Amino acid sequence: AQSVTQLGSHVSVSEGALVLLRCNYSSSVPPYLFWYVQYPNQGLQLLLKYTTGATLVKGINGFEAEFKKSETSFHLTKPSAHMSDAAEYFCAVSDTAAGNKLTFGGGTRVLVKP
């Protein structure tokens, strides 16, 4: 069975500061990994994904994440936080052998202080 752990249910950053959201996964097969963002009262929007190839992946809105197999991690970063980054962020792993179902972490709420 696959699982995802997001360290920190809440993260507070100052505008312009580094955003770092931590994600560790467990998977018995090579993982496909995703970060989604959820703005209040909205659906989930894909930020970025890792399937194969380059381990540093770039996504929308200046976010990027690095897949580290040895650490079973897929941490999300953004060099400079913007007020519009305030949202809930979810890390997920896909089980391609079971209908592509996504297993999500518990989410991290990001608060951006002016």
Added chain:
Amino acid sequence: DTAVSQTPKYLVTQMGNDKSIKCEQNLGHDTMYWYKQDSKKFLKIMFSYNNKELIINETVPNRFSPKSPDKAHLNLHINSLELGDSAVYFCASSQRANTEAFFGQGTRLTVV
């Protein structure tokens, strides 16, 4: 040009009622899903259909019944609603060979 659309967006109903949530995708995807997000924001898959065939059925009460009339539609019918069914239900779709899932805006179900 909404990719994955759900109706209704909000649903308030009494315990014991039966209700349905509809989902449609115009992305040409062959796989559709229902996810449930609880009050603590935890997301968990409920069902998945591929080309109208049920391929994932997680541990969900049999009061929940998905129906896929064609590969662009996946509806969720809930019988005998209970307080604990209150949640946000998300529909999603993907192409089986491509694991990226696109989500709808969600349906906030409140059972009173």
